[in-house]
Amino acid sequence: MQSYLCDETVVTVRPKPAENVVVVKPANSQEISEILKLANQEKTPVFIRGGGTGLCGGAIPTKDGLLISMERLNKVVEMDVDNLMITVESRRNPGGYSQGGGQCRAVLSPPSR
Numbered sequence: 001m002q003s004y005l006c007d008e009t010v011v012t013v014r015p016k017p018a019e020n021v022v023v024v025k026p027a028n029s030q031e032i033s034e035i036l037k038l039a040n041q042e043k044t045p046v047f048i049r050g051g052g053t054g055l056c057g058g059a060i061p062t063k064d065g066l067l068i069s070m071e072r073l074n075k076v077v078e079m080d081v082d083n084l085m086i087t088v089e090s091r092r093n094p095g096g097y098s099q100g101g102g103q104c105r106a107v108l109s110p111p112s113r
């Protein structure tokens with residue numbers, strides 16, 4: 001749980017997290033929508049977390065409420081190799097593309113590989 005209550009903000013200025021936080025890990029936009037409807041209905045504060053590498057405390061839940069972690073939204077939606085475009089879900093790590101498939105490797109890896 002502790003790892004969800006901080007980001008990469010310098011410790012001396014990092015906001016203090018709230019004590020009563022529930023982490024939810026939706027798998028798709030439909031689930032996010034349902035969570036937000038419920039939070040809105042109950043007037044529950046919501047915080048969104050991507051990778052938690054932000055440097056200004058934005059992902060730290062500073063009020064009791066819900067922390068929505070995007071960690072399960074990590075898929076490649078579309079690879080358009082011809083146009084060098086890739087569409088990914090919110091939490092897809094950029095480091096993974098060259099391992100994702102033969103098409104992508106041809107585009108992104110150095111020529112010697």
Ligand SMILES: Cc1cc2nc3c(=O)[nH]c(=O)nc-3n(C[C@H](O)[C@H](O)[C@H](O)COP(=O)(O)OP(=O)(O)OC[C@H]3O[C@@H](n4cnc5c(N)ncnc54)[C@H](O)[C@@H]3O)c2cc1C
Nearest residue numbers: 007008047048049050051052053054055057058059070090
């Ligand atoms: C070592 C290091 C190097 C860095 N280098 C760079 C760099 O070169 N360039 C650069 O721009 N930044 C850099 N950063 C800063 C940081 O990595 C970026 O700001 C990064 O984009 C944060 O992404 P995250 O998913 O970790 O966001 P988080 O820290 O999880 O969140 C950041 C903010 O975005 C919100 N958020 C996250 N996901 C969503 C979502 N799906 N929908 C709505 N809101 C959302 C959060 O609520 C929060 O307010 C670096 C950080 C570190 C620690």
